[in-house]
Structure formats: C-alpha cells, structure tokens
Amino acid sequence: MRLAGPLRVVAVVFLVGLTWLLASNLFGGDSSFVKVRHFFHGTQDQTTPEPKPRKYKCGLSAPCPAKHLAFRITSGAANVIGPKICLEDKILFSSVKNNVGRGLNIALVNVIHDLSCRSDVSDLLKFLRPLHEGTLVFVASFDDPASKLNDEARRLFEELGSTAIKELAFRDSWVFVGAKGIENKSPFEQRMKNSKNTNKYEGWPESLEMDGCVPLRVSQDS
Template sequence: MMVRAGCNNFMKLGGFIFASVCAWYLGSLLAYMIPEDSLASTFDSLQNIAEKPKIKAPPPKRLKCDHWSPCLPGSYAYRILSGGGLKTFAKICFEDQLLISQENKNAGRGINIAIVDYNTGKLVDAKYFDMWEGEFSGPMTNFIRNAPQRSLLLMVTHDDGSTKLTEDAKKAIADLGSKEIRNLRFRSSWAFIAAKGFELPDSIQREKVNHSDKKKNRYGGWPAEVQIEGCIPKNEQAQF
C-alpha cells in the first residue's frame, strides 16, 4: 500500500512539473509572437476603460474691458474704475483699450479724463488734473469745454479730486449731466461718463460715488473703489 501511494504522489508531481513547463513554453511562445508594443497598448486600453472619463470645460472667454457680460454687436464697451488707496491708480478702458492707467503712465492724483470720438471710437486726448497740489481747475475746465462735438468724456478720481476743484470746473462737469460733482468730499471715489453733442441712452449708468468715511473706509483715509461699466450703441442710436 505504501509503495502504491508513493507512486501516485510521484505521478502527481510529474504531472505538475509537465503542466508548468507547458505553461512556460506557451507563454514564451505568445510573448515572441505578439509585439511588445501591442501588449503595452492593450494594457493601457484596459486601464483607460477602468478610469472615469474626464470632461474638461472650455476656459471662459475674456470679454472687452473685462466685462461680466458681452455687449451687443454695434456697441462700444467701456469700464471706468476709480483709484483705491495710495498705490491703486484709476483706470479707464474703452473698447478693450486702456486709455488711462498706471501701466500707460498717464494716471495720477486728482481727476482723470479721457475724451473719445463717438463716431470712430478713437481716443482724442487723455489727461489727469491734480486737485490737491497746484492750480489745475482752470486747465481742466478748458480741457472739458474744448472737447469736440459728438465726443464721449469719461472721468474718474484717484486720491483727492475735490480740494481745489473750483465752481467753474464743477459747473463745466455739471453741464454734462453730473449730479454728484458738487457733492464730492475729500478723497471721494467718483466715476462719470458723459456725451457732448448727443444724448446717451437712459439705460446707461452714468455716475457713481463713494464718499470718504473713516469708520467704513477700506484703505484707512481712502474709501473703496467705484466703477461703472456698460455698452454704448454706436452712431445709429445717437440723438441730437
């Protein structure tokens, strides 16, 4: 009985060894017959099937002057941003062009003004007038009154725009439709858009102001910035 059991065990061991050799041989044969690139590609495909599909949203399209919503065709886009604190200067953007900015080195303390030809959308002139140091109310008044007919005037403050603002200058701006120019205080943040020789649509926000308040100021002695942005229909909408 013991001899018979030993024979059975020997046959099983031999069968196991034979099966292992056959498996190794077949594996080697398949590896030789199938290119390595195909095996790698198959493995990658199996991995990709297991992974969840990745859906990438397209990046948001940038709008003119960093608007939140696009202007209709046949409209001008604009954005007027007051200065904030000592180091953040005013900006005036029109049709995605910075007309006044620190980058352009033409923004400064006081009242910043850009004049744009309404017919062409091109810049006529851009300057800033210091209302704290020096006497610039007179030159600013002439600058405003000499703006050509059918032009847009975009105005914004940085730092103080009121200390040396004369009544004559206030009247020149009030004549363009400003309701707040006579209410400006020391370092009030103010933005305004006006038209000369035609009327802007009633839907356009023309003016915004934020007065200096030591209890609420964001920058210590300066109130937070204000901005107005919008779209102006081109020539066919003009009213005289």
C-alpha cells in the same frame, strides 16, 4: 450523464472569467473591464473640464452691440495705486503706463488728457468748456478729486450727465462716463464717500470699478 463534461467545462470557463474580472478590478488590469463597467453603468467616469468663460474687450463677460464702446474704469486706491481706464481693449490710463495723476484723470474719444488737482481749476475749465456735442467723457479719480472744483466745474460735469458731482467731496472715489449734450442723467456713474466709519483704507474709501457698453455718439458738427 453525457452533459456532465460540457457542464464542467462551462463552469470552469465561468469561474476563470469571473476570477479574471475580479483580478482586473483589484489590480488595475487593462481597459477591457473598464469598458464592461461603463457598459453596465451607462456612463463614463471621465470628467470633461468646464470651459473657461470667454472674455471680451476690456474683460467684459459679453460683447457690446454695434455702435457701442466697451469700457472698464477703476478709480485709484488711496494715494498709492493709480486709476485705470480701458476703452475698446486699449489701456488709456494706468500706473503701468505711468500716465496717471492725482485728482481727475479724464479721457475723451480720440483724445486723452490728464488733469491733476495740483493744477489750477482754470485748466480743467479750459478743457471742458469747448467740448463738441456728442463727445464722450471718461473720468476716474485718484486720491482727491474734489478739493479744487469750483461751481462752474461742477456745473459742467452736471451738464455731461453727472448726478454725484454736486456732492463729490474730499478724497471721495468717483468713476463716471458722460457725454456733451446728453439729454438724461448718465447711467454710468459711481461714487464712494470718504467716511471714517466705512473707509477701506486709512483716510480713503475703497476703489471703485465700473464697466459696460456706452453708445457711440456722433457729433452734430460731423
């Protein structure tokens, strides 16, 4: 009989506590209930946002190793949007810079040059013939890269490591990185053939984009 009083008190306290917990759950309450719930579930409901993937030079997903240059090349889209060449996080050619031309846009390490198909092929030959051993060559097409190429021009690009230059034709899309004196064929080359059946744009294939890390070649003359 002496335990009846304490038991009633315990029962009342339990009911009040249970009622408070239920009310907190239903009406939002303070954070005490949340802490209790987290304790029993063992995890918290807060979600940590996933970190954004880090971008490196020219937007690459990973840094280039030592003595390599980061690059990204985008060919022109039809005859409307010009090509873009990024080297070591510096934009060498782009429509924004207003320094692109229809035909072949060519950049060398430490030298930038733009060649248009409206120019005579002799200008291209004068530009390619005297290249020093080890010179890196970056090329992006715009509109039509091939109509004015002759056999010698194609041979010079072949010596720079191109395999697609032999078949490069009217309005093909082409991006390429080569080097003077390269021993093997360049691994950095893409070509999209101009074809009515596959063209993305009316009369032109889709634009090409290529990126990577190219070894920095040292001229034998240095």
